[in-house]
Amino acid sequence: MRERFFDIAIVGTGPAGLAAASEAVRAGRSVAVIDESPGVGGQVWRGSGGGEAARWRTKAEDATFLLGAAVYDAAPGRLLVNTPDGAVCVRAGAIVLATGARELLLPFPGWTLPGVMGAGGVQSMVKSGMRVEGKRVVIAGSGPLLWAVAATLRSRGADVLGIAEQAPGKAVRALAASLWRSPAKAVQAATLAWQTRGVPKWTGSWPVRAEGLGRLERVTLSDGERTMTLECDLLGVGFGLVPNTTLASLLGCRVQPAVVGGAVAVDAAMGTTVAGVYAAGEAVGIGGVDCAILEGRIAGLAAAGSGERAMALSPARVRARAFAARLESAFTLRPEVLALADERTILCRCEDVPFGEVVGLGSWREAKVHTRCGMGPCQGRVCGSALAAIKGWTPNDARPPIVPVPVSVLMDQPAATAADHPPKPDGAAV
Numbered sequence: 001m002r003e004r005f006f007d008i009a010i011v012g013t014g015p016a017g018l019a020a021a022s023e024a025v026r027a028g029r030s031v032a033v034i035d036e037s038p039g040v041g042g043q044v045w046r047g048s049g050g051g052e053a054a055r056w057r058t059k060a061e062d063a064t065f066l067l068g069a070a071v072y073d074a075a076p077g078r079l080l081v082n083t084p085d086g087a088v089c090v091r092a093g094a095i096v097l098a099t100g101a102r103e104l105l106l107p108f109p110g111w112t113l114p115g116v117m118g119a120g121g122v123q124s125m126v127k128s129g130m131r132v133e134g135k136r137v138v139i140a141g142s143g144p145l146l147w148a149v150a151a152t153l154r155s156r157g158a159d160v161l162g163i164a165e166q167a168p169g170k171a172v173r174a175l176a177a178s179l180w181r182s183p184a185k186a187v188q189a190a191t192l193a194w195q196t197r198g199v200p201k202w203t204g205s206w207p208v209r210a211e212g213l214g215r216l217e218r219v220t221l222s223d224g225e226r227t228m229t230l231e232c233d234l235l236g237v238g239f240g241l242v243p244n245t246t247l248a249s250l251l252g253c254r255v256q257p258a259v260v261g262g263a264v265a266v267d268a269a270m271g272t273t274v275a276g277v278y279a280a281g282e283a284v285g286i287g288g289v290d291c292a293i294l295e296g297r298i299a300g301l302a303a304a305g306s307g308e309r310a311m312a313l314s315p316a317r318v319r320a321r322a323f324a325a326r327l328e329s330a331f332t333l334r335p336e337v338l339a340l341a342d343e344r345t346i347l348c349r350c351e352d353v354p355f356g357e358v359v360g361l362g363s364w365r366e367a368k369v370h371t372r373c374g375m376g377p378c379q380g381r382v383c384g385s386a387l388a389a390i391k392g393w394t395p396n397d398a399r400p401p402i403v404p405v406p407v408s409v410l411m412d413q414p415a416a417t418a419a420d421h422p423p424k425p426d427g428a429a430v
Contacts, residue, residue, distance in 0.1 A: 001412050008033040008303045012098030014042020015289050016281025018298030020096045022059035027304035031063040038068045046127050073400035074250050087409045094276050094303035101241040101282035101298045104385050107347050108340035109209045115216025121239035123149045133157035135233040138219050140164035140207045142239045142331045151195035161230050162200035164221050167205035167331045177332040182323050206337050241286045248400035253283045260389045268314050270299035278303050291320035338390050348383040350376020364393040
């Protein structure tokens with residue numbers, strides 16, 4: 001296996017990763033930036049062309065970008081990466097995790113029908129070229145992302161029938177009234193409101209059923225008292241975001257409880273509980289683009305040894321995290337959306353496990369052992385997050401390889417040592 005040596009290795013090319021890379025390069029360090037996507041920008045800046053992603057990449061142009069490359073195993077100071085040109089062992093004095101987040105999808109009757117997609121997934125596919133002109137689209141779930149998705153789809157010619165937000169109207173209005181404290185956020189909210197003008201917006205409403213013969217034809221929404229059925233071609237549904245912490249767990253970093261699943265625990269300099277490993281952005285808690293950029297800059301500076309400059313940004317991070325906390329409070333998931341699945345509703349789409357098969361079980365490990373839930377290609381990224389929200393179970397079984405790789409790649413790697421993968425705490429999944 002080839003080896004490459006850098007001062008700093010950064011995983012992720014979203015806002016946090018690019019910001020970290022820009023600061024580390026400016027500090028004169030050799031930097032590797034790794035991402036599974038063939039382009040930079042992460043989910044947030046995907047398809048931005050010459051926009052923000054390109055601007056931040058220019059700031060880090062002296063970094064080495066390994067794109068279309070997936071980290072499949074790791075230990076402090078070492079990342080094993082499957083690239084289009086074969087496996088590479090990246091050795092670095094410091095590692096910055098900017099692994100982002102994924103959508104929280106909650107099961108409900110009909111959610112596996114073709115035409116029902118994650119809200120962010122719809123947005124990503126549209127940015128990548130999926131045509132939606134003339135299609136009737138309903139957006140449902142929770143959080144500001146819904147408005148952003150509706151704006152994107154509308155700009156591409158979709159007929160957005162409405163946005164169903166599960167949070168109570170009172171909570172959403174209170175958040176809007178507090179935006180004077182965050183002028184930039186107020187401008188963003190006003191922009192989205194203008195871009196979605198004329199689109200019906202229902203608060204305190206959520207999807208309870210999707211129906212159709214072979215594909216989505218209609219969705220039924222509820223406000224807890226009444227229901228409304230809309231004929232549609234696409235349903236984009238998402239109930240917030242979940243930090244991606246698998247790589248951090250594999251490295252031995254402490255993952256602290258979050259609203260759903262967990263978030264990487266960090267100090268004021270974005271250092272994790274493992275020396276030489278830093279984390280930033282959504283991986284440490286959902287905070288939005290501005291917060292991710294700040295944290296990426298702090299992590300990049302700290303990893304480069306510029307601790308004083310890193311700490312100078314700390315007050316701005318505190319303010320950004322305070323806004324994130326207000327968002328989290330406003331869009332808290334209501335009990336009704338956590339109880340949408342009946343016993344026949346598919347929970348694990350990879351292994352076709354219905355929700356009824358995990359009723360009565362007591363942990364994520366039991367669910368895997370008794371039902372194969374989480375044993376498919378996505379390795380529990382969807383059903384594990386859903387069960388974390390519904391039952392409070394936290395998957396704790398990060399083991400290499402953390403992404404699918406050819407067997408030939410596994411046969412060509414450095415010999416592992418006991419220090420590479422610390423023993424799991426008692427009771428961890430096996």
